[in-house]
Amino acid sequence: MSRPVPFALLAASTLVLAACAGSASDDTPVAIATTTPLGSVVGDIAACAGGTSETLMGAGDDPHTFAASSAQVADMTRTGLVVMNGLGLEEGLQTAIAGAEADGATVLEIAPLVDPLPFGDEGGAAGEGSLDPHFWMDVARMAAAARIIGDELAAATSEDSYATCGAGVAESLLETDAQVREILATVPEDRRVLVTDHDAFGYLAAAYGYQVAGVVVAGGSTDAEPSSADLAAIVEVVRRTGTPAIFSNSALSPALIESVAAEVGTDVAVVPLYVESVGPAGSGAETYAGMMLSNASAIADALG
Ligand SMILES: [Zn+2]
Known part of the structure; x- marks a missing residue:
């Protein structure tokens, strides 16, 4: 009389586990962005292609000093792609991102890929010859970034729609660039x-x-x-x-x-x-x- 119970429990718990695993993979973000400007662009690309993304920072957070929670560090190891600004912007995230990368996360550092500029004369304390991370203040460079992010997401997911959507978001940002100009x-x-x-x-x-x-x-x-x-x-x-x-x-x-x-x-x-x-x-x-x-x-x- 006691024997059938474990079988029933085992079957039930297997079903529950299968259901959880299924819904968890559907909700897993295809990308996690660090800063809010990148999070906005990555979110537009992901939404266009039918996926979801997350952003570590919130509105008003300072990317120079922001530190991730341990839950966010764990999330970075599970997502397809971590999109970070780079060039030293996220000073408070460097250890967390290096740890996520060591645990298998794929990290895309975008600023070095969009023709970065050196700091101007006024930025002397940043060091001679160092590159300025604030590329998003030029909307055309963010458009170039959108294209690269779309291509990387297509590679990470094996879904070409991400590349198409990255190009579409880039086109839209070039219109914004013209308006800003x-x-x-x-x-x-x-x-x-x-x-x-x-x-x-x-x-x-x-x-x-x-x-x-x-x-x-x-x-x-x-x-x-x-x-x-x-x-x-x-x-x-x-x-x-x-x-x-x-x-x-x-x-x-x-x-x-x-x-x-x-x-x-x-x-x-x-x-x-x-x-x-x-x-x-x-x-x-x-x-x-x-x-x-x-x-x-x-x-x-x-x-x-
Ligand atoms: Zn800054």
Whole structure:
């Protein structure tokens, strides 16, 4: 009488396990992106091809300092492709990503593949000859990235639709690039001067004909502390150029840049931009394209 019970239990638990395994593989994301701009683009490609993706960071997270949870590290080893920015952007994720890679994850580091630029003169603390990770501030480079991500997803899944969808998202981003260019071109050439909180605008300046006149925190990271000499120098740049605005980053504390603005006087505005992250839901900047169009409008309004 006791014998049939284990058989019944075994059969039932086998069915349950099979069902779980089936639904788990359906829900497994084809890709995990690190930053929110990449997450937006990867999400569009995956949705177009009928898959899902996840993004480690949330709106407002600073990719220079973000650290992954242990659950996120485990997820990275199970997904088909980890899409990271690279070139040292994700300083707080390096150990986690190296660990995931050692456990079998395939990692695509995208910034080195889209013709990266060296840091400008203002980024001296980042080191001579080092490459700037902030490529997404040039929408055409993000379009090139979309194409590469689509191709890599097609290889990872053996489904060509990912490559087709990557090309489609790239086309759409090239339209966004043209819109951003049009908005930024409304600023007279002699006013296309950017003073920013950290060195994240080299690509935007090069792509759309602007000049980075000064950076409050030298170097490409966000966690360096400026010296009082650095602050005095940036106040001097703002006064010399007569720029009406200093651009800050929605992912960073505005206290530092506001102290610079206070030192300069009342005629300089602090204008927040979505630099390191997309905006929160309802901001109009919650997608990568929306973020860049919102930034272009804010820059044009402040300088035009
Ligand atoms: Zn940055």
